[in-house]
Amino acid sequence: MPELPEVEAVCRRLRRHLSGRRIVAARLFRARLCAPQSPAQFARAVTGQRFVSIERRGKNILAHLERATLWAHLRLTGNLYTISDPERRPATASACLVLDNARALVFDDPRGLGMLRAVAPGEAGRALAGLGPDPLSGELTLARFAALAGGGRSSIKTLLMDQKRLAGLRNIYAAEALFRAGIDPRRPGARLGKVRLRRLHRAIVQVLREGLASAVTGYRGPGGFVETEFFQPAVYGRQGLPCRRCGRKIRRIRQSGRSTFFCPGCQR
């Protein structure tokens, strides 16, 4: 599932493969993908245009064309990549944009929750203005992090996953960062001292960087993301298994409707 590192890895590949390319045809296989526009409107908006630049805002991908922006969000199972033959797209493709070099950009999305819209220049940026700082970009200084995460009354895990506070951290990396920092995910953000905030800030940046290294090298081409030895979750998905650090059983609880995994020995 794409979190921030996977989305960043996708952006890097797209920059390599799309720069200077022109879209010659657009085929949509799932009308919801470009809602509220219709597939015909979408095709009209992007056909004939050249890619100018690729930008990432949190987990949103903005592919700027000459007179429009392709705004993509991979959600849970989406992926964007190019293939050599537009006729040989995967069955799970939600969209296929044929390029002027006879290759095609595919939005592959088995669960179909992803988004690919054509919007006016500037529209996506305005819509995303409320996103918090990006932990992979250097925007997230310790002072800024402390103000965002330390200020909230809800649990620190819930705060970390709030995109208006930090852009890009979700269930897996939030759990991993909290484990690394030795912090109980249930602890209210407002009750984190300076030491814990500093440790957590470091842990977030570290775990995302390692995730990025894994996402860049662990990619298997069309078909999705693979796990590599670089990123082995310490707690995520490991309920009942012994903690790799202290041996106690990893616990699983529910926090605001989502699973949280943590080690009751290491995280306080």
Next chain:
DNA sequence: CTGCCCCTGTAA
């Protein structure tokens, strides 16, 4: 703030 919903593959 919490909880439901979108969707579909996988696991109990």
Next chain:
DNA sequence: TTACAGGGGCAG
């Protein structure tokens, strides 16, 4: 056969 996983939008 049903429950669940996940990100995010939105209703309550």
